[in-house]
Amino acid sequence: MSFVSIRDLRVSFSGVQVLHGIDLEISKGEALGLVGESGCGKSVTWLAALGLLPGKATVSGSVMLEGTELIGTPRRRIEAVRGARIAMIFQDPSSSLNPVQRVGRQICESLALHRGLRGGVARAEAIRLLDLVGIPSAATRMNLYPHEFSGGQCQRIMIAMALAGEPDLLIADEPTTALDATIQAQILDLLGRLRRQTGMAMVFISHDLGAVSAVCDRAAVMYAGRIVEQGEIGPLFRTPRHPYTRGLFDALPDLDADRRRLVPIEGTVPDPKALPGGCAFAPRCTRASALCHSDRPGLKPQAGGGRLACFHPVPLPQRAEVYA
Amino acid sequence: MIRYILTRLARAILTILLVMTFAFVVLRLSGDPAQILLGPDAPQDAIDTFRARWGLDDPLWRQYLAYLGQILRGDFGTSMRDGSAAITLVLERVPATLALTVPALILKLGIGIPAGVYAALHRESLADRGVIMASIFGFTIPSFVLGLLLVLVFAITFDLLPAGGQDSWRHAVLPIVTMSIGGIGILARFSRSAMIEVLGQPYIRTAMAKGLPWRDVVWKHALPNAAVPIVTLVGFMVGSLIAGAIVVESIFSWPGVGRLIVVSVANRDLAVVQCLLLVIAATMVIANLLVDFAYGLLDPRLRSGRPAH
Ligand SMILES: Nc1ncnc2c1ncn2[C@@H]1O[C@H](COP(=O)(O)OP(=O)(O)OP(=O)(O)O)[C@@H](O)[C@H]1O
Ligand SMILES: [Mg+2]
Numbered sequence: 001m002s003f004v005s006i007r008d009l010r011v012s013f014s015g016v017q018v019l020h021g022i023d024l025e026i027s028k029g030e031a032l033g034l035v036g037e038s039g040c041g042k043s044v045t046w047l048a049a050l051g052l053l054p055g056k057a058t059v060s061g062s063v064m065l066e067g068t069e070l071i072g073t074p075r076r077r078i079e080a081v082r083g084a085r086i087a088m089i090f091q092d093p094s095s096s097l098n099p100v101q102r103v104g105r106q107i108c109e110s111l112a113l114h115r116g117l118r119g120g121v122a123r124a125e126a127i128r129l130l131d132l133v134g135i136p137s138a139a140t141r142m143n144l145y146p147h148e149f150s151g152g153q154c155q156r157i158m159i160a161m162a163l164a165g166e167p168d169l170l171i172a173d174e175p176t177t178a179l180d181a182t183i184q185a186q187i188l189d190l191l192g193r194l195r196r197q198t199g200m201a202m203v204f205i206s207h208d209l210g211a212v213s214a215v216c217d218r219a220a221v222m223y224a225g226r227i228v229e230q231g232e233i234g235p236l237f238r239t240p241r242h243p244y245t246r247g248l249f250d251a252l253p254d255l256d257a258d259r260r261r262l263v264p265i266e267g268t269v270p271d272p273k274a275l276p277g278g279c280a281f282a283p284r285c286t287r288a289s290a291l292c293h294s295d296r297p298g299l300k301p302q303a304g305g306g307r308l309a310c311f312h313p314v315p316l317p318q319r320a321e322v323y324a
Numbered sequence: 325m326i327r328y329i330l331t332r333l334a335r336a337i338l339t340i341l342l343v344m345t346f347a348f349v350v351l352r353l354s355g356d357p358a359q360i361l362l363g364p365d366a367p368q369d370a371i372d373t374f375r376a377r378w379g380l381d382d383p384l385w386r387q388y389l390a391y392l393g394q395i396l397r398g399d400f401g402t403s404m405r406d407g408s409a410a411i412t413l414v415l416e417r418v419p420a421t422l423a424l425t426v427p428a429l430i431l432k433l434g435i436g437i438p439a440g441v442y443a444a445l446h447r448e449s450l451a452d453r454g455v456i457m458a459s460i461f462g463f464t465i466p467s468f469v470l471g472l473l474l475v476l477v478f479a480i481t482f483d484l485l486p487a488g489g490q491d492s493w494r495h496a497v498l499p500i501v502t503m504s505i506g507g508i509g510i511l512a513r514f515s516r517s518a519m520i521e522v523l524g525q526p527y528i529r530t531a532m533a534k535g536l537p538w539r540d541v542v543w544k545h546a547l548p549n550a551a552v553p554i555v556t557l558v559g560f561m562v563g564s565l566i567a568g569a570i571v572v573e574s575i576f577s578w579p580g581v582g583r584l585i586v587v588s589v590a591n592r593d594l595a596v597v598q599c600l601l602l603v604i605a606a607t608m609v610i611a612n613l614l615v616d617f618a619y620g621l622l623d624p625r626l627r628s629g630r631p632a633h
Contacts, residue, residue: 052532075538076537079535079536081535083533083536088533098527098545109534109544161530165534
């Protein structure tokens, strides 16, 4: 049985629907990548699952955590899941920490909450966690405030705080987007190492396909509030079938392949208030037919093991072309 | 931290000096105290004697220097009207004013902040709308209108409370209520928006994602952050503890600092007016220093000496 199972998750903000039925399974210990352009609903999916959306959001569908429903449960029940079973870290580490509280105290708060640790024991454990995520001289620096750390260090502190609850699943929502390239690599490395050490599952939300392929076993590609393709990293990256997935790869600069031109995806992401009638990607798709503009393809299991929502997928090449 | 305090102290002293100078010049250019105190029919030689006695014939700069010298010696001048020390006249009135402004401040804080925070936590509920409407009413109605209305209803129509004077605590009720309504409204409105702003910050989402119960998210993470902007407004209210009652004291004929200001200005009792302005400026400046100090305590980012907000 999957650890978390999302069924037909829908979210709207003040009447504008932004998630149109997400289905997703995550098994214990696995790492799933969630990719897609800005605004396609990657964050909203997981904020909805954890009940973290503001009051004006309407959420329907189901998110089961080992057989327990999370959507629509009383606040106390969902609070017991947050941090303890499923932890989440965010895109903007510097503003995600409370600016007027020492970082040590913020970590100890989680330790007290989830593991009942207090006083010196909590301090010692906080220092161990900070060491683990690579904050040097943790014993003294845990008395500093968030503004006294760099963005990358703040993200490490966020990760330490997430680890404090020993969660079974960590949602990393674009944990490296706000950081510069070398720091990004360090954080990715850290996340990979922690996952191997703790065996926790991870959902890695990112724009960065390279990072996803480095960290994840499986990936799901989202477009305009729907999953359009998902599968194992290997096949998905070698032979993307959805024209959108293919487009994401073509838009990547490639250091290995010489003189391959960057091909950006033409057009822009549709406005959630005015989605096209058929497949939401059809207006930007070079393979679209009349059918694509009138009907919407469902997400269907594929022979190779993945899932795909497309009437005219990119044909499988005779000899697999290697992208990743 | 030392530099932070020193720059602020220097600024405070400069502010007081500016207020003193300004008051000194304006008062001396806006009417002759001799004429006003002695009356329009006073004989010329009485006026001349008076002017000589108070040094009013000297050039302005010499008067000003003499005044500064006095202040430095701790002498705040004497009233031209009855010859008593100006500072004594002023300080005598302070307790009566504080008897109104301190309870009013407590009401403003005790009602305004909780109402605003409650409204922010229950956004768009009936309570929230109620708070918004009540606070708009509170800060738009001028205090002289509100004062007169309260007198009309509680003193004249129902005869529940006295309309003026200072004989018992019952006399203080209407002035205190009149004075606090506006502040409650402003503070409720301000606390509400400060709290809404903070609740939308990413670190609140982090606190929730940690699994903290909502109460703890509010008390441990949201309120300490919302306190930073609220303190500014509270500091301003503390700064007007002495001078904030002019209108209300006049309506309810309450013998406080406010009444003294009105009377002394009308009489051009120079030393008393200057002394009053000095005390008022000092209160505001001290309140400001306290605010800066509170900022440093509340927000570690400001301790490094950067300007507050
Ligand atoms: N609090 C909110 N109120 C209104 N609309 C929202 C809110 N949060 C998200 N949305 C909308 O929901 C849609 C999905 O947003 P989401 O944040 O999930 O995108 P994303 O895929 O995470 O993008 P990014 O890569 O930029 O983080 C967007 O159209 C966004 O405008
Ligand atoms: Mg996002």
